Amino acid sequence: MADFSLPQDSFFLGFDSSTQSLKATVLDSNFNTVAAELVHFDSELPHYKTKDGVYRDPSVYGRIVSPTLLWVEALDIMLDKLFKKIDFGKVAAVSGSGQQHGSVYWKNGSLSILSSLDPKKQLVEQFAEVFSIKESPIWMDSSTTEQCRKIEEAVGGAQELSSLTGSRAYERFTGPQIRRIYETQPEVYNQTERISLVSSFMASLLIGGYASIDETDGAGMNLLDIKQRTWSKKALDATAPSLEEKLGKPAPAYAVAGFIASYFVERYKFSNNCLVIQWSGDNPNSLAGLTLNTPGDLAISLGTSDTVFGITDEPQPRLEGHVFPNPVDTKGFMVMLCYKNGSLTREDIRNQYAEKSWDVFNRFMQQTPPLNDGKLGFYYKEHEILPPLPVGYHRYILKNFTGDTVDDMVEHEVNEFDAPSEVRALVEGQFLSMRAHVERFGMPFPPRRLIATGGASANDCILGSLASIFGCDSASLGAALRAAHGWLCNAKGGFVPFESMYKDKLEKTSLNSKLSVEAGDSTLVSKYAIVMKKRMEIENRLVEKLGRW
Ligand code: ADP
Ligand code: XUL
Numbered sequence: 301m302a303d304f305s306l307p308q309d310s311f312f313l314g315f316d317s318s319t320q321s322l323k324a325t326v327l328d329s330n331f332n333t334v335a336a337e338l339v340h341f342d343s344e345l346p347h348y349k350t351k352d353g354v355y356r357d358p359s360v361y362g363r364i365v366s367p368t369l370l371w372v373e374a375l376d377i378m379l380d381k382l383f384k385k386i387d388f389g390k391v392a393a394v395s396g397s398g399q400q401h402g403s404v405y406w407k408n409g410s411l412s413i414l415s416s417l418d419p420k421k422q423l424v425e426q427f428a429e430v431f432s433i434k435e436s437p438i439w440m441d442s443s444t445t446e447q448c449r450k451i452e453e454a455v456g457g458a459q460e461l462s463s464l465t466g467s468r469a470y471e472r473f474t475g476p477q478i479r480r481i482y483e484t485q486p487e488v489y490n491q492t493e494r495i496s497l498v499s500s501f502m503a504s505l506l507i508g509g510y511a512s513i514d515e516t517d518g519a520g521m522n523l524l525d526i527k528q529r530t531w532s533k534k535a536l537d538a539t540a541p542s543l544e545e546k547l548g549k550p551a552p553a554y555a556v557a558g559f560i561a562s563y564f565v566e567r568y569k570f571s572n573n574c575l576v577i578q579w580s581g582d583n584p585n586s587l588a589g590l591t592l593n594t595p596g597d598l599a600i601s602l603g604t605s606d607t608v609f610g611i612t613d614e615p616q617p618r619l620e621g622h623v624f625p626n627p628v629d630t631k632g633f634m635v636m637l638c639y640k641n642g643s644l645t646r647e648d649i650r651n652q653y654a655e656k657s658w659d660v661f662n663r664f665m666q667q668t669p670p671l672n673d674g675k676l677g678f679y680y681k682e683h684e685i686l687p688p689l690p691v692g693y694h695r696y697i698l699k700n701f702t703g704d705t706v707d708d709m710v711e712h713e714v715n716e717f718d719a720p721s722e723v724r725a726l727v728e729g730q731f732l733s734m735r736a737h738v739e740r741f742g743m744p745f746p747p748r749r750l751i752a753t754g755g756a757s758a759n760d761c762i763l764g765s766l767a768s769i770f771g772c773d774s775a776s777l778g779a780a781l782r783a784a785h786g787w788l789c790n791a792k793g794g795f796v797p798f799e800s801m802y803k804d805k806l807e808k809t810s811l812n813s814k815l816s817v818e819a820g821d822s823t824l825v826s827k828y829a830i831v832m833k834k835r836m837e838i839e840n841r842l843v844e845k846l847g848r849w
């Protein structure tokens with residue numbers, strides 16, 4: 301039998317460079333966690349003056365960016381923290397997750413700085429002048445509607461672009477962001493020698509050279525042919541000139557990006573042989589971390605964004621949702637829906653109605669009945685992706701609610717609910733919307749199993765409202781597992797199945813910390829289905845009236 305064991309007494313390091321923080325998880329070769337650390341951007345790097353890790357530009361509708369240098373300095377702080385806890389010399393491989401879609405623009409000549417770092421200095425001191433754009437557009441941005449429409453038009457329509465790249469054009473996707481930069485600042489575009497995603501950017505820092513964009517995260521750009529797993533000439537041409545040379549070649553997620561740069565060997569005592577495995581997007585790495593390997597499984601990530609994802613062998617790209625290549629399978633695909641109004645909107649309602657406390661928020665959840673006596677809310681603190689609706693809160697009370705049929709129910713718009721009902725309307729609204737769009741997108745429903753991850757999955761009341769849930773691994777754990785997978789593929793000289801690595805370890809280790817929660821009672825589930833239909837009727841009307849598609 302093939303030996304899929306990992307080297308004893310070695311560590312695998314996974315990072316998660318996300319919107320609000322940089323996290324790290326260190327696993328041993330039995331996949332036990334030996335260290336976990338977090339650098340919170342707003343509080344630990346206050347000189348960047350970010351709120352939730354981002355800048356919201358008041359002068360341009362929907363423009364949301366993050367200072368690129370913040371991510372570099374966060375890596376300095378993280379490595380200093382971990383250096384005190386673990387022997388970096390034992391790390392066999394490193395990988396990471398980046399928030400998807402965010403992009404970094406390297407000025408002409410930057411490669412020479414990147415490849416000759418001085419170990420006596422912090423990274424942040426050496427990268428101050430290398431970016432042609434100092435503020436990276438990120439996934440929360442929605443300023444590129446015009447570019448989206450032009451790109452769709454140029455490739456023959458929204459469905460055509462989706463069939464080719466896995467998604468119609470979305471404002472936060474990197475292709476429309478690049479086109480906007482090319483249109484509004486052509487001189488800056490021309491001074492840019494390389495464009496990285498957050499994931500390939502962080503990998504580039506670690507190898508001291510330009511790391512490839514991985515095929516999965518690359519599918520979040522509206523540029524990659526998802527079936528061929530190569531850049532699509534048609535999509536490149538629809539976006540900006542000379543783009544292919546600025547992107548480099550995409551690489552599979554399990555490939556080696558390179559050896560860790562001598563900077564880290566000298567400054568932090570990493571081994572010369574430490575491999576950097578391609579970084580990927582945070583959602584793809586959550587898929588890996590949750591060991592999602594059956595088409596009937598669904599995972600819900602409740603982080604800054606809320607996402608729902610699963611896997612399939614036969615993707616059907618549509619006008620809603622996304623298809624990406626599966627990061628731990630050479631042929632399969634992952635399917636995903638993404639909501640912008642996740643944790644930050646829950647925090648907003650908590651702050652307005654629940655004394656800024658999750659305890660009060662949870663008490664309100666417990667005080668209010670399921671179905672909320674027919675009170676329905678649509679809460680968009682940020683311009684939403686799904687459905688595409690602008691900032692605004694909309695509340696309705698359903699009269700004649702029996703739970704048996706949609707027909708008798710009549711909704712009345714109101715300005716506000718009592719505080720406990722606001723909290724329940726928000727949580728139920730988010731999950732009802734997810735369920736409706738999961739069904740509409742053709743994802744498995746009901747799922748065989750549902751696994752929750754991300755910051756808010758620590759909240760039992762929120763999980764309770766999901767009715768049937770498993771918890772709770774994270775994207776940085778997924779990255780550490782992918783580091784181990786990449787190490788193994790390298791040792792075996794080619795791709796080996798991801799499962800072969802953890803099969804016999806699952807029973808014994810921290811990977812087995814998933815928690816099963818019983819499904820909700822079936823009468824309630826069908827009553828929710830009725831409310832969901834009504835909710836979708838209202839949502840469709842709101843989109844007709846206020847949407848920009
Ligand atoms: P990301 O990786 O996208 O930065 P995380 O998965 O780390 O996000 O989640 C961060 C979010 O988790 C915070 O914005 C916070 O609102 C939410 N969160 C943390 N603890 C709780 C809790 N007990 N109840 C609800 N939400 C929580
Ligand atoms: C996915 C998306 C978000 C970010 C959050 O399409 O935009 O989930 O990846 O980090």
